[in-house]
Amino acid sequence: MNTVEVIELSAQEVEIPPHAVRRYLGMGRHQPDDALQSLVEQCVEEFHRIARYRACRLVLPVQVEGERVDFGVFALSSRSLSKNLSGCRQAILFAATTGAEGERLLKRAAVTSPAKAAVLDAVGTAAVESFCDTLCHRWAEEYAPRSLRPRFSPGYGDVPxxxxxxxxxxxxxxxxxxxxxxxxxxxxxxxxxxxxxGIGTAGCETNLHDCQLCDKTDCPFRM
Ligand code: SF4
Known part of the structure; x- marks a missing residue:
């Protein structure tokens, strides 16, 4: 029987890269000034201290026929997801979070300092994405020599x-x-x-799991 597994990582196992925080702040490759750099460092440290990185996952069989994607316990019709999962016989369903305490930190900052709240928001996004990347890297090793597809969230493509x-x-x-x-x-x-x-015989060839950062423009799994 398929069971849901709960995974918890320590803060030391999840890096919050400053370049990702800058990206979510909309700064691109621009370097922050000293004041902003110091606020980013302070927010990363505060967020790291209280974040609780927890995830749950369920591995299910999957059948893709045309645009229909059937996980056994539920099915849907989607051009985007059927493309993402084509050739896969199994898929990992997962949810991951940085925890309720991070949420409270953000809400407190929204009242006391809008600038800090904006930076914390970017730090939180960078943290949860980095957490997902870490999980996916581990699962890629676990399922080798099979390959993982880039993760696909509800709201992507034509998936509601x-x-x-x-x-x-x-x-x-x-x-x-x-x-x-x-x-x-x-x-x-x-x-x-x-x-x-998706877990397939072919999949993402990088450790990025973010196609926007990848220069493999001819990749068949690009999203
Ligand atoms: S485009 Fe790059 S990041 Fe996206 S699935 Fe292909 S290899 Fe992976």
Missing amino acids: LELQQTLLSCLDSSRKIGITLTRSLLMIPQKSVSAVV
Whole structure:
């Protein structure tokens, strides 16, 4: 039987790269001035201290026929997801979060310092994406010589955001790691991700798992 596995990583196992924080701040390759650099460092340290990196995953068989993608426990029709999962016989469903304390830190900062809140928001996004990257690297090793596809979240391509409800329910995310969904489909804590990762005989050839940062423009799995 397929069971949901809960994974917890320590803060030392999840890097929050400054270049990713700058990217989520919309700074591109621009270097921050000293004051902003110091605020970024302070926010990274504070966020790291209170973040709780937890995830749950469920490995399911998957069948792709035309645009229909069938995970056994649920199925949907999607051109984008069927392309992402073509040739896969299994897929990992997962949800990951940086925890409720990070959410509280963000809310406190929003009241006391909008500048700090903006930086913390970027730090939180960089943290949860980096956490997902770390998980995917580990799973890529676990499933070698098979390859993982780039992770695919509800809302990408033609997959509706509503798929989040199905993923989180299959993962029992509320009970296992405290991720809930509002009526407007916002995950709480907000620095959370839900996604599907296909396991195929061919897949992503880099450790990036972010096609926007990858220069392999002819990759068949590019998203
Ligand atoms: S474009 Fe790059 S990052 Fe995206 S799936 Fe292909 S190899 Fe991986």
